[in-house]
Amino acid sequence: MDDRLDRELKEDLARGPLVRDGFDERLRRRIEERLDSARRSPRRMLLSAAVYAAAGMLAIAAVWMGVWRFAGTERHPADELALPVHEQAAVSGQGYYTIPDRQALMNAGIRSAFLIGLRRDEPNPEGAGVISEYRTMLIAERDGMPQVVAEGSGILMPYGQEFWLIRAVRDGAGGQRLIAAPAEMSGAAGGVPAESAGGEEARDAASGGVIQEQLLFAGNRYVSVRQVTWSAGADLSAPQERLWVKNVEMLVADLSVSDGTSAEESNVALFELIPDEAAGPVGEEWAIIREPGRWAVRYPEESEGTEGRRIWRALPVTLPPAVVSHDRLDLGWDEIAAMDPLARDAYTSPAGDLAALVRSDAVRVVPYRLPDAAMRTLTVPLEESETIVMVQWALDQYVEAWKRQAALWLKPESGDR
Amino acid sequence: MLESGRELEWIVCAAPDDPEARRAALRELMDAYGRDVWNYAFSITRKWDMADDITQEVFLKAFRTLHNFRRVASVRTWLLTITRNTAIDFMRSAFLRKVTLVDRPAERGQLRSAEQEVIERLAVNETWKQVLSLPRKYREVLILFAHYQLSLKEMAEVLGVTEGTVKSRLFHARRKMMSLKEKASDG
Secondary structure, eight states: OHHHHHHHHHHHTSSOSBSSOSSOHHHHHHHHHHHHHHHHSOOOSOSOHHHHHHHHHHHHHHHHTTOOOOOOOOOOOTTOOOOOHHHHHHHHOOOTTOOOOHHHHHHHOOOEEEEEEEEEEEEOTTSSSEEEEEEEEEEEEETTEEEEEEEEESEEEEETTEEEEEEEEEOSSSOEEEEEEEGGGTTSTTSOOOTTOOOHHHHHHHTTEEEEEEEEEEETTEEEEEEEEEETTSOTTOOEEEEEEEEGGGGBSOTTTOOSOTTTOOOOOHHHHOTTOOSSOSSSOOEEEEETTEEEEEEEEEOTTSTTOEEEEEEOOOOOTTTOSOOOOSSOHHHHHHHOTTOOEEEEOTTSSOEEEEOSSEEEEEOTTSTTTTTTOEEEEOOTTEEEEEEEEEETHHHHHHHHHHHHHOOOOOSOO | OOOSHHHHHHHHHHOTTOHHHHHHHHHHHHHHHHHHHHHHHHHHHOOHHHHHHHHHHHHHHHHHTGGGOOTTSOHHHHHHHHHHHHHHHHHHSHHHHTOOOOSHHHHTTOOOOHHHHHHHHHBSSHHHHHHHHSOHHHHHHHIIIIISOOOHHHHHHHHTSOHHHHHHHHHHHHHHHHHHHHHHHTO
16 A cells, blocks of 8 residues: 555656746856855854844944044046946946955945835725825935935836836825826926825816725836726725736826726736746736745736635746846845844845845844944834835945935925825 | 765865865756755745745855765755755744735735645646645655655655654655545545
């Protein structure tokens, strides 16, 4: 009996568990890149809390004695461009992972800055569903440590050589739409209205039903949008949910066009971005959502036994750089847990100098290669139900350009709600 | 292909301080055992992404400790042991206990877990689905026995238990598989 079962097991389990090969070229490259990075970087200083704390104490002494000198950011070339990281690399000709030797790293201070976009959901005071608020912060080096150097409402998204501003506009009838425009148009007619402004146009569009939109992801030029629609006169308990990926230009204010159906909704299908992927959605709906450590793809599928509800299936693909220019962690999860046991997600800079460790109630920004990283850690509190929808990095001379741009376009929300 | 530790040992010993020789050894290891390591990591965790992360850590650890390798174990058993230890570390970590999807689709409660999705869609056959549904200690021993076809001694080494414990787990694992197969054939 056992012999027969053993034979069957050996035959059936002879191949690997899955029809797709998990150890593919992508993973091999990732390992080799990690190896390159590890070889160029100093020995991890985060192996134990004791070592970490000791290094911090030594650094206190060093700073007190005036040993540390931060070069600061002194360059202000007039032609600095606000390029996303992958475009910066192409222009400057230097790779993302050109990490200098140990001494250079420790003297270099912080090369990276990042824009972090957050969404906060709350029950809709005007009816069913939720409404969302957005804010963006620019976190960059100031006085030798990461600090919030600009903050404002909406999502400020680097797009090519400019910045776009995405806002959520409430229509006064329970709906909320996402609208985007170049940031420099944000104060102009036809630009981006204030989040709570609504307006006649929006109200007209809502008269056929209620549409609520939420931003799930923003990066480079694409956004992932969740759209919930209550048709006019329909049961409010049975909204229709759609998830789209769009070019941000598709969010340019034209509220009269869309009622949430695929025939009229401008969007970018998965096959347009990943043409070689055979699996995936039948239709054009898909979503980019955050999973710990990476941006991931989900697509809907009708499934038996779910009473018509759709299941959002995971699709194990790597998003192309056109969508996510940098989506690789420079730290292992064991190192992340050593730095912050409460972290449930993390982002690291392409330069390998900053980590954003995401807790449920805060983001901790750690210059983890500096010997006194613990002292130089910035903690940004998150509000309840606030989630990250965008992290975009700038390096070196682009940091100053981003600081200037962010100071121009990031403003506290004005207007009443 | 590294049939035994001999070639690996030769590569490392020939130039222990030569980074290129060590990289060459790592590439050889990945060519020969990349799939074995990933499949074992996936079998333990049932999570695609975690299997990726574990595989990465295993080969980086192997790279760092190549000089410690001795032919007391086969290369494959050595790597499987590192894989298991790394997988258990990952699963124990505070971070991974808190892993949740952080965005709206997950909050709606309509998602099956990502690991179920992957197994349901991509498992090679029903037997793999059944094995992957077993508790970890039973599926591990069955996979080491039937997929990797390790000896009792090697299984004991990878699992860090005695050969007697391996026999006992295999016995119970077979019973559970028979029960699953009977249920499946009853429809």
